[in-house]
Amino acid sequence: MKRFIQELVEENENQPARLLQILRVIQSRYQHIPEQAIEQTAELLNIPRTRVISVIEFYSFFHMQPRGRYEILISDSITDYMLGKQALMDYFCGRLGVRPGEVREDGVVSIDNTSCTGMCDQGPAGLVNGYALTRLDHQKIDRIAGLINRQEPLEKWPDELFHVEDRIHKKDLILAGSYEPGDGIKKTLARGLSETLSEIELSGLRGRGGAGFNTAMKWRFCSEEQQTERYVVCNADEGEPGTFKDRVLLNAYADQVFDGMTLCAAIIGAQKGFLYLRGEYLYLHDKLQKILDQRRQKGLLGDRILGTDFIFEIEIRLGAGAYICGEESALIESLEGNRGIPRNRPPYPVSCGYLGKPTVVNNVETFAASAGVAIHGGEWFSSLGTAKSKGTKILSISGDCERPGIYEFAFGTSIREILDDCGASDVLGVQVGGPSGTFISDQELGRRLAFEDLATGGSFIIFNNSRNVLDIAHNFTHFFAHESCGFCTPCRVGTSLLKKQLDKIYDGHGSAGDLVELEKLSQLIKKTSHCGLGQTAANPILTTLERFPDQYERLLKEISYEPGFDLDGELETARQLTLRNDAGAHLSQTGE
Numbered sequence: 001m002k003r004f005i006q007e008l009v010e011e012n013e014n015q016p017a018r019l020l021q022i023l024r025v026i027q028s029r030y031q032h033i034p035e036q037a038i039e040q041t042a043e044l045l046n047i048p049r050t051r052v053i054s055v056i057e058f059y060s061f062f063h064m065q066p067r068g069r070y071e072i073l074i075s076d077s078i079t080d081y082m083l084g085k086q087a088l089m090d091y092f093c094g095r096l097g098v099r100p101g102e103v104r105e106d107g108v109v110s111i112d113n114t115s116c117t118g119m120c121d122q123g124p125a126g127l128v129n130g131y132a133l134t135r136l137d138h139q140k141i142d143r144i145a146g147l148i149n150r151q152e153p154l155e156k157w158p159d160e161l162f163h164v165e166d167r168i169h170k171k172d173l174i175l176a177g178s179y180e181p182g183d184g185i186k187k188t189l190a191r192g193l194s195e196t197l198s199e200i201e202l203s204g205l206r207g208r209g210g211a212g213f214n215t216a217m218k219w220r221f222c223s224e225e226q227q228t229e230r231y232v233v234c235n236a237d238e239g240e241p242g243t244f245k246d247r248v249l250l251n252a253y254a255d256q257v258f259d260g261m262t263l264c265a266a267i268i269g270a271q272k273g274f275l276y277l278r279g280e281y282l283y284l285h286d287k288l289q290k291i292l293d294q295r296r297q298k299g300l301l302g303d304r305i306l307g308t309d310f311i312f313e314i315e316i317r318l319g320a321g322a323y324i325c326g327e328e329s330a331l332i333e334s335l336e337g338n339r340g341i342p343r344n345r346p347p348y349p350v351s352c353g354y355l356g357k358p359t360v361v362n363n364v365e366t367f368a369a370s371a372g373v374a375i376h377g378g379e380w381f382s383s384l385g386t387a388k389s390k391g392t393k394i395l396s397i398s399g400d401c402e403r404p405g406i407y408e409f410a411f412g413t414s415i416r417e418i419l420d421d422c423g424a425s426d427v428l429g430v431q432v433g434g435p436s437g438t439f440i441s442d443q444e445l446g447r448r449l450a451f452e453d454l455a456t457g458g459s460f461i462i463f464n465n466s467r468n469v470l471d472i473a474h475n476f477t478h479f480f481a482h483e484s485c486g487f488c489t490p491c492r493v494g495t496s497l498l499k500k501q502l503d504k505i506y507d508g509h510g511s512a513g514d515l516v517e518l519e520k521l522s523q524l525i526k527k528t529s530h531c532g533l534g535q536t537a538a539n540p541i542l543t544t545l546e547r548f549p550d551q552y553e554r555l556l557k558e559i560s561y562e563p564g565f566d567l568d569g570e571l572e573t574a575r576q577l578t579l580r581n582d583a584g585a586h587l588s589q590t591g592e
């Protein structure tokens, strides 16, 4: 082990920033991070061993105790449940002779749950030793169990077990055009850097990761910073349940994404870029690395790009199972080899990002779109969309519809049109923007895809009338409690209380006062949390409670009360009492 770790750390140039990459390799070789490895890694990287331990404890793909030689993780997304996940999990456990969360006695296999693996259009999904498994059914599980029991090395498993489809159903500006590697950079260099930035400005392109910040403005701010060492980061963490469009972009449009990163680097004056790839997309890693190598051979990366003085390199860094690392400042912490704890902002990454240097962080789709704008010009893009939302948006559509997959729609398209296109009927509602977004009911299908109306990073989960909103809120609330990074109290304690409170109601033990308490707690977490995760963690409860109060109240009525009980009156009394009694406590907790 000593020699192995010595070589591994040397391969990683003794850089503490590569701690996650080092730990990933150790975890994969020993199925955990042994004590000796912790000591040695800390010594070789010249960092405290407590830092190594805190990183191991933070990321869900690292363990201090051995997992099975085959580690099976089953995706916990609501869409997996809708596709029969629970029964399949039971079947899998039966076939393997192991319970969830445990390692089989012989140490060969372990099985557990994991947050959404980004395969909602082809679930029930999972991972084996980090590699994606899709469309799990009894037949596939029988095959996998056989391979595991025979201890067949993963390299010898049939390719079809790891097949991931792209399922692109609708193409527009970004997905429809033909694209040759380097097209975007060539056009940028020919037109001029500031002229290309002006085209991006003209296009009105706003970030596709969710917040919708103006892309040209972000690049301009970064380029105007005093420090000349700058970085470009492509955010491919894609952890929002129900989102998988970045996976498809990276599989089928990688050159367009890398071109976008490269032309951004030319414009802002960066020489180094990172693709932060979520650990769940490990299967894409080697393919993407090969594309980067080809780009270097073609003169599109490295020194003297296309014969100019422009130098740029892209390195792929893998995450290790933490949704919070999609938040840009947490992502930067993770890139630096730390726990993914969101930083205080300001300063924003454009002035103080990776290693304290000016850094542009953009979503995968934002880079793909900017490459398109660089080629075709700003007007090409801004000709579609609405006043404040130009161009198109790529959606990951899953749930109750005939054709789940990837769709590119012009901004301004109505939700009804989107539902018609993907073959959805008898709709109860749609979760737009993933658990952190909004649940809309069938009464709101005239609303539009736009930053002015329904903004989304791309997740679009459809539920038909056979579904129950409490199941949805329950799944999403558990997700947030699991993914809270634990840094600030309102979110760490609040998401856990929210989960307990909702469970109580979900299990039929809730009173009217509990429902009021649930809403009150939701508002408190929203207002007082440090980052976007906590600020949106109560959205599943608040947006479903607002639209379907009867579904919550019915649960209280049926279980807790005699016929004739005046629930509305009780709710109002409880609401008034809690508002009056707890105003002081609320203020002292929030520090207002």
Ligand SMILES: Cc1cc2nc3c(=O)[nH]c(=O)nc-3n(C[C@H](O)[C@H](O)[C@H](O)COP(=O)(O)O)c2cc1C
Residues within 6 Å of the ligand: 206, 207, 208, 209, 210, 211, 212, 213, 235, 236, 237, 238, 239, 240, 323, 324, 325, 326, 327, 328, 329, 361, 362, 363, 364, 366, 531, 532, 533
């Ligand atoms: C909890 C949380 C998770 C996030 N996850 C992602 C993600 O997976 N991908 C992404 O591009 N942006 C994500 N974001 C938004 C990023 O912080 C950031 O706004 C984005 O990467 C900027 O790129 P854009 O301007 O191109 O959208 C997340 C934000 C929060 C608060």
Ligand code: SF4
Residues within 6 Å of the ligand: 324, 341, 342, 483, 484, 485, 486, 487, 488, 489, 491, 492, 529, 530, 531, 532, 533, 534, 535
């Ligand atoms: S809001 Fe949640 S995820 Fe964000 S810093 Fe606080 S504990 Fe961490």
